Amino acid sequence: MVDVIDMPDPASKQTVPKRPLGLDGIAVKCLLGGAVLRGHDPRALLRAAEIDPAVYGNVQAAIDGRELFRLVRQAQVALDDSFFGFFAERFRLALELERTLTYLHCETFGESIRVSIRFTQALSEDIGPQLVEDPAGLKHVCVYQTIDGVDRDIFVWLRFVWIFQWFSWLIGRPLRLRGVCVRAARPVQANGFDRFALFGCPIQYEAAVDALIYDRGDLGAPLVHRTLADFEEYNASNPDWFATPIGHSTWRAQTEQALVELQRAQIWSASIELVAERLRSRPRRLRRDLVREGDSFQHIRTRLRGELAAAYLLATELPITEVGYRVGFSEPGSFTRNFTEWAGVTPSKYRAHYKSDGARVTAATLLLSDRASI
16 A cells, blocks of 8 residues: 655645656666567666666666667667667668768758658668658657567657657757557556657657657758768757757746746746746747647646646545645635536546556655646
8 A cells, every 4th residue: 555645735845756757767668678579677777878887677777869869879889770679670870971961961850851751662662651641730650560579669760859859950959740540559657758759749649650849940951960070069968858949847847847846836827817827938939839839728727737637646646625625726626627627537537547456656746746846
């Protein structure tokens, strides 16, 4: 049974240590699955990437975006394979360099992505990228035939991160993605890290295909980095793959952080005017920027409150009425109605259904430790 986690006294200076955010040790273990099947020692790869090997398989530990970049590069070099063991056929680094040179000589993003896709199609039957017209934009569909024994979902996520980061760097600003589709379910980490947040667009989980949807307006964007020296300098910079390209945090992430801070102060229905002021923006502009990222202020505020209520339901034995009070509802009926709208089920059914799910309970416990801190 999980002990009840009390909210700290706002007057107290005691704080709850925060869990490390980033790709947790379980995901790191999955990421190195192909290398392990090829006979490589995962902890040796971590040490070579200047990462504490204790992170491997450890749900309480995590790596950040720069460590992820170093680890991937180390695994690629060790296996001489751009896809570090996830496919039956190796894609040697010499061929990866040739592919890079072909689209560095392109004029626009649209031309470079098409050249990259044609190059990949000619080299491997394990990968089947294609561009498909879609009402939302130009859909870049990716088909990956990974080998048995590896986590395909983590590889798809990583490739999408690479595509997003790399081509954003090429044009000197973040790609304006209209959507991301993945066949996998939404990944849940115990530390609450959202792997897909950096894309800044709607994410469709359990989709029919794995795909990135590009804004057609980006297709004509000129490349601002077009030389091998630029490419080598980019790799040497050890880029942060968890940051929005060019170093800007998404408006969604900034809004979430502001609302969490306000919720810790027991301000549960903060207005967009208050949040915009904290972010040094204006309400109308903040609304517009969130819409561009496929979200809304109301949706974010409701989701954060719902996530905290769900965490109390799973990580504590508090009565449902008390859970409602903890997240700012003075009337039990109002809490039940709002929670049901968010989760699709009543608080009691949610607790009964997920209380035996160890991963969810662990994630709920860590979320409470983070959100309840002052």
